[in-house]
Amino acid sequence: MLRRRILSIAFLSLLILSGLSSFIGTGIIPTSAETTGGSPTDLSGITVGIYAGYFSSIDPRVNESRTALYNMFTWMNASVFVFNTTELLNGCLWACEILAIPEGLGPTMENRLTNDGLQAIREWVALGGSYIGVRGSAAIAMNGSYFEGYTTTFDLALVNGTSYEVTDLEDRQMTNVSINRDSTGPDLSDMPVNQSVLFVTGRYFVPDSGQDVIYIANYTHSNLPAMIAGGFGQGNYFVSSPHFEYEENGDRDGTDYMDEYDDPDSEWPMLLTISRWLVDSSPTVANISSWPYTPPAPLPMDLILISAGVGAVLILVAVVVVKRR
Known part of the structure; x- marks a missing residue:
């Protein structure tokens, strides 16, 4: 059971990181075009x-x-x-x-x-x-x-x-x-x-x-x-x-x-x-x-800080769970 919890936390971390990677690696930042009523x-x-x-x-x-x-x-x-x-x-x-x-x-x-x-x-x-x-x-x-x-x-x-x-x-x-x-x-x-x-x-x-x-x-x-x-x-x-x-x-x-x-x-x-x-x-x-x-493209500083904070919390939780084991 404990191992499953550790794997779930790791999977969640990967999802967040992959989302950030997708955001960073996109080559286009298109302008929103008004398409309604066009x-x-x-x-x-x-x-x-x-x-x-x-x-x-x-x-x-x-x-x-x-x-x-x-x-x-x-x-x-x-x-x-x-x-x-x-x-x-x-x-x-x-x-x-x-x-x-x-x-x-x-x-x-x-x-x-x-x-x-x-x-x-x-x-x-x-x-x-x-x-x-x-x-x-x-x-x-x-x-x-x-x-x-x-x-x-x-x-x-x-x-x-x-x-x-x-x-x-x-x-x-x-x-x-x-x-x-x-x-x-x-x-x-x-x-x-x-x-x-x-x-x-x-x-x-x-x-x-x-x-x-x-x-x-x-x-x-x-x-x-x-x-x-x-x-x-x-x-x-x-x-x-x-x-x-x-x-x-x-x-x-x-x-x-x-x-x-x-x-x-x-x-x-x-x-x-x-x-x-x-x-x-x-x-x-x-x-x-x-x-x-x-x-x-560089990320806004507040997003970098938020994502770093989330990553740190997830890592900390994973370490605590492992130690408790």
Whole structure:
């Protein structure tokens, strides 16, 4: 009888410890998405992974773009998590249907992703994943770049073509894009003819001969492609040189970055339509909820103290029972 009691206590201890291990080892801390009453055209039930990019106190653009993307996809009712390069290499892409990368310097971004990480993204998209890029992360989706007098080749290269510097706009300004409401991809027929967007030293996209793309929006002043989409293997992509993640006239993007600009339009409804189309027109690739070898997230100190206390009590009880025997 005494032995059974000791085994029961030990089993209870293992249950508690295994529960804590599960809590620690989970690779995702998703945002709770409001799924009640959601429209069938939102992203309820869809998981979006956002690559952290790189953190810089000197250049805030990556941090702010990441924040705005996170809040935009949360607004769409998606479950959202942010991951780093280690988690990318450990397979976290297979937990999501959409990968979004914030803006940043293209060469720096590819260096942080690593060659193995870039290959992992390509393989994931080829099997049905959906890639979304903005500004610098849009540029690396093209295999060629001509910007500020330099020719660059990128390795992510989901599109055979080149992005070129826009030279007839200011480095930073609001500008208009003309929406392709006859798009053969996402149904944009309900979108406005023109939208005001934030342009920051941007590009236009020129696909190589034989490379099929879907033109989503062109710069109104030049009619050159500012936003494009298309397929890569069984998956697909949407890339935009102008920013779509910021709400310059509102605070739901979670940042006041670029709020000095006046933008009466929101690109979020169009991005919701595009994101829904990306998911609906490609196979489901998400098949895991956690992945191996992810560095454990630190537990809150009060939980650590409580769990340590419980463990100590259980061990003490077990020792007392043994001694009484």
